[in-house]
Amino acid sequence: MQRILSRGEIEGLERNALPRLRLPSREVFAERAARLRHLAGGNSLGEYLALMARLAQAQHEALGAFTAPLPDENRLSLAHTHGMPPLPCEGPLEGCWREALRAVLAALSGQELGDAPRATVARLEQTLSAEPQRLDALAQALLAGEEPGDVAAAPFLMAALQVYWTERASRLPEAVVPAVVPSRVCPVCGSLPVASVVRVGAASDGLRYLHCGLCASEWHMVRVKCSHCEDTRSVAYHHLEGASEAIKAESCDACHSYRKIFYQEKDLEVDAVADDLASLTLDVLMGEAGYGRASANPLLWFA
Ligand SMILES: [Zn+2]
Numbered sequence: 001m002q003r004i005l006s007r008g009e010i011e012g013l014e015r016n017a018l019p020r021l022r023l024p025s026r027e028v029f030a031e032r033a034a035r036l037r038h039l040a041g042g043n044s045l046g047e048y049l050a051l052m053a054r055l056a057q058a059q060h061e062a063l064g065a066f067t068a069p070l071p072d073e074n075r076l077s078l079a080h081t082h083g084m085p086p087l088p089c090e091g092p093l094e095g096c097w098r099e100a101l102r103a104v105l106a107a108l109s110g111q112e113l114g115d116a117p118r119a120t121v122a123r124l125e126q127t128l129s130a131e132p133q134r135l136d137a138l139a140q141a142l143l144a145g146e147e148p149g150d151v152a153a154a155p156f157l158m159a160a161l162q163v164y165w166t167e168r169a170s171r172l173p174e175a176v177v178p179a180v181v182p183s184r185v186c187p188v189c190g191s192l193p194v195a196s197v198v199r200v201g202a203a204s205d206g207l208r209y210l211h212c213g214l215c216a217s218e219w220h221m222v223r224v225k226c227s228h229c230e231d232t233r234s235v236a237y238h239h240l241e242g243a244s245e246a247i248k249a250e251s252c253d254a255c256h257s258y259r260k261i262f263y264q265e266k267d268l269e270v271d272a273v274a275d276d277l278a279s280l281t282l283d284v285l286m287g288e289a290g291y292g293r294a295s296a297n298p299l300l301w302f303a
């Protein structure tokens, strides 16, 4: 008698056929900087996007100048056995993240900045040498999603944390990353996604990936499914009239939240973090329609 595969076996086959994970490229910040420079032209938030472009460029330079140790094999295999992220965003923060901050600030000091960002950079450089532990506390509060005590410093601290996590994620062997369930959080670091991107090309063509706001890894999630509560019954798409067709908001009436979704087939250069920042008008529209953002943009903080 012919043996038919069980449901679990079929799902297993599907998992193997799809590239479930896209670990970050070491060019991610350079590409983001270029995208932000492009988006800054003609945007009502142009000045802010231009500053974020300089920050992303500084992140790129810092990534090239900095190496953080990966967890040892025992810790990696323990995490894998328990289905835990190998580079967890929770728990104690290793002091070497401050090397990433030092490198980001050094790269920024060579760039043209406005008076306010220049003062923030100088203040952070001073704290870095005088009371580095205070920066650890600020960084951990940001990672925990708490309201930042220092709103002006938050994007710079978060940028350094992104470099610290992305640098390690880019060198991680894919086999050590477990298939984390639920798929609402990043399988590499456990953070929330900032948005999702429907990719084009090769094996990922037409597949939707959630993009991690911290380590820039991407993981697969089927389309037309709420990336916050995984409901599939009341997902809807919203689009700003006259805006790029590459940008939509995916809303869910089960949890009343939304995340943006970007379509590479409409615009090859979309970047989850940059395009999210450049489309805040869509956030206003979604707020007026009664939906809340499922997670924040790591470079945008409010008091
Ligand atoms: Zn991550």
Ligand SMILES: [Zn+2]
Pocket (backbone or CB within 6 Å): 226, 227, 228, 229, 230, 231, 252, 253, 254, 255, 256, 257
């Ligand atoms: Zn939902």
